[in-house]
Amino acid sequence: MIKSTSILFMFFAVFFGANTVLAQDANNPWYISVGVNAVDTYPVDEDNRPLTGGFLNEMYNVDDHWNILPSISTLYVGRYIGSGFAFGVRGSLNKIEKLGDTDANDLAYYGLDGTFTYSFRDALFGEGGWFDPYLGVGGGYVFVGDLSSHGTANGTVGLKLWLGESISLDLSTTYKHAFEDRYTKHMQHTAGIGFAFGGVDTDGDGIFDKNDECPDVPGLKEFNGCPDTDGDGIKDSEDACPEVAGLPEFNGCPDSDGDGIADPQDKCPDVAGLPALNGCPDADGDGVTDAEDKCPNEAGPAANDGCPYQDKDNDGVLDKDDECPTVPGTVANNGCPEVTVEVLEEINVQVRTVLFDLNKATIRKESFETLDNVSGTMMEYPNTRFLIEGHTDSQGSDAYNLKLSDERAASVKNYLIEKGLPASRLSSEGFGETKPVANNATAAGRQQNRRVEISLIK
Incomplete structure (x- = not known):
């Protein structure tokens, strides 16, 4: 037994x-x-x-x-x-x-x-x-x-x-x-x-599923049951380009232009290029690919599409940095012209003659032409900010004079804005009788103290 x-x-x-x-x-x-x-x-x-x-x-x-x-x-x-x-x-x-x-x-x-x-x-x-x-x-x-x-x-x-x-x-x-x-x-x-x-072979490739690394897809014995669709000797699961025969050094992908960059990573797979530009050429060596370079034969920065920057007004400030690219200015003022002492005095000579209705902030019509000239001058300095100051003589109460001077300065500012000056470049403030320029004891002095002046805002 x-x-x-x-x-x-x-x-x-x-x-x-x-x-x-x-x-x-x-x-x-x-x-x-x-x-x-x-x-x-x-x-x-x-x-x-x-x-x-x-x-x-x-x-x-x-x-x-x-x-x-x-x-x-x-x-x-x-x-x-x-x-x-x-x-x-x-x-x-x-x-x-x-x-x-x-x-x-x-x-x-x-x-x-x-x-x-x-x-x-x-x-x-x-x-x-x-x-x-x-x-x-x-x-x-x-x-x-x-x-x-x-x-x-x-x-x-x-x-x-x-x-x-x-x-x-x-x-x-x-x-x-x-x-x-x-x-x-x-x-x-x-x-x-x-x-x-009872081992099974789902894909019928002669390799049991237990030992088949690709049990649902027929494959080759040398690849433990996994396929090599493009026949390049690299199994599909490790082949970055399983449908196209390639090279082992590129994980099975081709390099059509021979520039050492595999086609999937090569943005210009049919033209030899540089690794730094993902396989695309750069004829002028400015770091911008020829396809994206508006000046492919003239070096320029990428921010300007591969073209060199211009200085249209020839003031020494490139247009990209020039806040006034069509008007010559100074480097210190970002390419815009600066208001000189002489120009500011010329503006104030004119604005001091602006007349208002008695005890009101209404500008008289005969002063419109003067303010138009002032506006034109201020337009020539597009990045300069101006403060419009209102002043009175000593007659009347302090509170009344302060209010009147503030309203008159605001009237001049609003007039200039209507003439096209940006509101962001203008401010106004009334100082009442606090900043006299002449003796308030005389009629002539009081006349000089009743004025509008313009100063620069730094």
């Missing part, structure tokens, strides 16, 4: 060992195990009745309590479900010679069990590995001679030791619980050789 058992084990090892996947998993879902089983009733009686042990007592006392049929006596077939879970069915037969410490009359034993198992191998040790502990729960049905036949609830602890790519030593202990005392509660131990098989 032992000899026939060895031959059968060898047969299964050769037949299923031809499979080249490791363990039972999604790519190798089927598992079959054949071996021997031992039935023991001794360590399952919680009440410690005579001739029996307490729960788990002497569970591995083989000589005194185990019932073993010396031949292949158990067969397990299971299928992987996913995430470490599998379901299997085990059939077993045995001959019961001992019920605990009590002799039995060679009772026939048959069992059929269904079990859900969970493998801790990947969770504990990472994917794969030879050490594969598992737990199982399920139920079954047993026949023990003429004594009983009944269902059981089962709990299993097991260990698979993977001896090769598809063969394992499978050891397990199962507690089979009968819910009525008249039925036989017992332990069943199994030892067997297991074989994983």
